[in-house]
Amino acid sequence: MLESTVAAIRPLDEAAMTAARELQGRLTKPAGSLGALEPLSVRLAGLAGACPPPLPEPAAVAIFAGDHGMHAQGVTPWPQEVTAQMIANFLAGGAVVNAFARQAGASVTVVDVGVATPIPGADEPGDPSGPRLVAANVRPGTRDMTVTAALTRDEARAAVETGIRVAGELIDAGAGILLTGDMGIGNTTPSATLIAAFSGVDAEAATGRGTGVDDETYARKVAVVRAALARHEPDPADPLGVLATVGGLEHAALTGLILGAAARRVPVLLDGVIAVSAALAAAAFAPDAVGAMVAGHRSAEPGATAALRHLGLEPLIDLGLRLGEGTGALLALPVVTGAVRVLHEVATFDSAGVAEK
Numbered sequence: 001m002l003e004s005t006v007a008a009i010r011p012l013d014e015a016a017m018t019a020a021r022e023l024q025g026r027l028t029k030p031a032g033s034l035g036a037l038e039p040l041s042v043r044l045a046g047l048a049g050a051c052p053p054p055l056p057e058p059a060a061v062a063i064f065a066g067d068h069g070m071h072a073q074g075v076t077p078w079p080q081e082v083t084a085q086m087i088a089n090f091l092a093g094g095a096v097v098n099a100f101a102r103q104a105g106a107s108v109t110v111v112d113v114g115v116a117t118p119i120p121g122a123d124e125p126g127d128p129s130g131p132r133l134v135a136a137n138v139r140p141g142t143r144d145m146t147v148t149a150a151l152t153r154d155e156a157r158a159a160v161e162t163g164i165r166v167a168g169e170l171i172d173a174g175a176g177i178l179l180t181g182d183m184g185i186g187n188t189t190p191s192a193t194l195i196a197a198f199s200g201v202d203a204e205a206a207t208g209r210g211t212g213v214d215d216e217t218y219a220r221k222v223a224v225v226r227a228a229l230a231r232h233e234p235d236p237a238d239p240l241g242v243l244a245t246v247g248g249l250e251h252a253a254l255t256g257l258i259l260g261a262a263a264r265r266v267p268v269l270l271d272g273v274i275a276v277s278a279a280l281a282a283a284a285f286a287p288d289a290v291g292a293m294v295a296g297h298r299s300a301e302p303g304a305t306a307a308l309r310h311l312g313l314e315p316l317i318d319l320g321l322r323l324g325e326g327t328g329a330l331l332a333l334p335v336v337t338g339a340v341r342v343l344h345e346v347a348t349f350d351s352a353g354v355a356e357k
Contacts, residue, residue: 001161001164001165002157002160002161002164002240002256002259002285005164005256005259005260005263006259006263006285006286008263009259009262009263009286009288009289010265010288011288011291012043012046012047012288012291013045013046013047013048013049014046016045016046016048016049016050016051016053017042017043017045017046017051019045019051020041020042020045020046020051020052020053020343021042023051023052023343023348024038024041024042024342024343026348026349026350027342027346027347027348027349028346028347028348028349028352028354029346034339034342036314036316037335037338037339037342038339040294040316040336040339041053041339041340041342041343043291044056044267044294044336044339044340045343046291047265047266047267047291047292048265049265051343052340052343052344053340053343054176054340055176055337055340055341055344056176056177056267056333056336056337056340057105057176057177057337058105058106058107058174058175058176059104059105059106059107059175059176059177059178059179059269059330059333060106060107060109060170060173060175060177060178060179061097061101061106061107061108061109061178061179061180061181061326061329061330062109062111062163062166062167062170062178062179062180062181062257063090063097063108063109063110063111063181063182063183063325063326064111064113064163064166064181064182064183064249064250064253064254064257065083065086065087065110065111065112065113065114065115065182065183065184065250066083066113066114066115066141066142066159066184066187066248066249066250066253067080067083067114067115067116067117067140067141067142067184067185067186068080068141068142068150068184068185068186068187068189068190068248069141069142069143069144069145069147069150070142070144070145070146070150070186070189070190070224070228071141071185071186072144073144073146073220073224074217074220075186075189075210075213075217075220075221075224076185076186076189076210076211076213076217077211077213077217078185078186078211079185080116080117080141080185080186081117082185083115083116083117083183083184083185084115084116084117084118084119084120085120086183087110087112087115087119087122087133087183088119088120088121088122090108090110090131090183090325091110091121091122091130091131091132091133092121093127093130093131095325096323096325096327097181097325097326097327097330098131100326100327100330100331101326101330103330104330104333104334106179106330106333107131107170107175108130108131108132108181108326109131109132109134109166109170110131110132110133110134110181110183111133111134111136111162111166111253112133112134112135112136112137113136113137113138113159113162113163113249113250113252113253114137114138114139114140114141114142114159114184114248114249114250115137115140115141116140116141117140119133122135134166136162136166136253138151138155138158138159138162138249139151139155139249141249142190142247142248142249145190145193145224145228145231145232145245145246146224146227146228146231149232149244149245150190150244150245150246150247150248151243151244151245151247151249151252152244153240153241153244155244155249156240156243156244156247156252157240159243159249159250159252159253159256160240160243160252160253160255160256160259161256162253162256163252163253163254163255163256163257163258163259163260164256164257164259164260164263165256165260166253166256166257166260167256167257167258167259167260167261167264167266167268168260168264171260171261171264171266175266176266177266177267177268177269177333177336178257178261178266178267178268178269179268179269179271179296179326179329179330179333180254180257180258180268180269180270180271180274180275180278180326180329181271181324181325181326181329182250182254182271182274182275182324182325182326183250183324183325184248184249184250184274186210187248187250187251187274187324188207188208188210188211188221188273188274188301188303189207189210189221189224189225190246190247190248190251190277191248191251191273191274191277191301191303192206192207192208192221192225192273192277192301192303193206193224193225193228193229193246193247194242194243194246194247194251194277194278194280194281195273195276195277195280195303195304195306195307196225196229196303197229197234197236197242197246198236198239198242198277198280198281198283198284198307198310199280199306199307199309199310201303201306203222203225203226203229204222205302205303205306206225206302206303206306207221207222207225207302207303208273208300208301208302208303208322209301210301210322211322228245228246229246232245232246234246236284237284239255239281239282239284239285240285242281242284243255243281247281250274251274251277251278251281252278252281254274254275254278254279255278255279255281255282255285257278258270258278258279258282258289258292258293259282259285259286259289261292262282262286262288262289262291262292262293265292266292267292267293267294267336268292268293268294269294269296269329269332269333269336270293270294270295270296270313270329271296271297271299271324271325271326271327271328271329272297272299272301272304272321272322272323272324272328273299273301273303273304273307273322273324274324275329276295276299276303276304276307276308276311277303277307279293279307279311280307280310280311283311290311290312290313293311293313294313294316294332294336295308295311295313295314295315295316296315296316296317296328296329296330296331296332296333297315297316297317297318297319297321297328297329297331297332298315298317298318299321299322299328300320300321300322301322315332316332316335316336317331317332317335319331
């Protein structure tokens with residue numbers, strides 16, 4: 001599945017992008033007056049192979065959840081059980097991601113790809129119209145990457161292919177855009193490690209304070225990232241190997257979601273640092289996958305900016321967010337929709353009878 005998905009990813013359609021640029025030039029507005037929305041609309045036309053491209057709706061948020069063996073190294077003050085407890089909160093509709101999803105009219109799918117503790121209420125029937133849980137646990141959390149590889153290659157592949165399957169299911173159900181979400185106590189540490197491995201930035205430059213840790217905990221985080229990089233010497237030319245040695249199950253699954261969307265030529269709106277670290281892996285598998293990626297926001301985590309720079313993506317909004325869950329992507333969703341709606345609905349100078357300069 002992984003190989004066939006990567007093989008299906010193609011470059012953006014140049015003819016559709018040319019048509020979108022020409023249409024932008026004929027619309028009743030000064031050329032370039034919509035700033036970043038104009039090249040975004042052109043890129044989405046290239047992804048769809050059509051001008052105008054389909055409106056990116058309905059939206060589907062996929063939250064991948066997993067736990068991390070290096071939690072034992074003291075990289076966060078939050079207990080590991082919070083991962084499962086927050087999944088229960090997502091399913092009950094009580095998290096920030098749920099509030100933003102309701103506002104945007106987006107569906108929420110939560111995927112247990114590697115949670116280490118039981119999810120409260122997971123066996124109870126939920127609201128069929130509300131968030132749904134997909135049970136796809138590859139293993140109960142990763143191993144401690146400072147001691148051994150976080151995952152075997154087979155486990156990493158299984159998680160990536162879970163993400164590909166979820167992408168296909170959501171698109172088959174009608175989703176016009178996928179939004180990345182994540183949950184995993186301690187997951188900013190493997191995110192920083194992935195960013196350092198793929199982009200070449202220093203461990204300290206890739207590592208942020210996550211949930212707002214103190215100086216002592218931050219120093220431990222940086223030390224864990226350095227130790228993992230030194231132990232495994234991950235090769236960015238082998239993205240599956242990088243995910244296996246220093247990644248998380250949710251990172252691998254997000255990588256698959258991005259690849260699956262790119263193969264189906266459906267845009268994927270990236271959230272924060274966890275998402276962009278997975279996007280680096282997806283780009284290493286298939287450079288043309290970047291054409292399907294839209295950077296929703298600039299996370300406050302410094303590694304996110306390094307990753308976006310490496311990918312050549314500019315975020316749509318910058319609000320100092322560092323929550324994850326998919327919250328930043330949801331806030332950026334109306335911007336993406338607006339960029340495409342302009343091509344569908346704004347009159348040209350000729351059709352409106354407006355004189356050009």
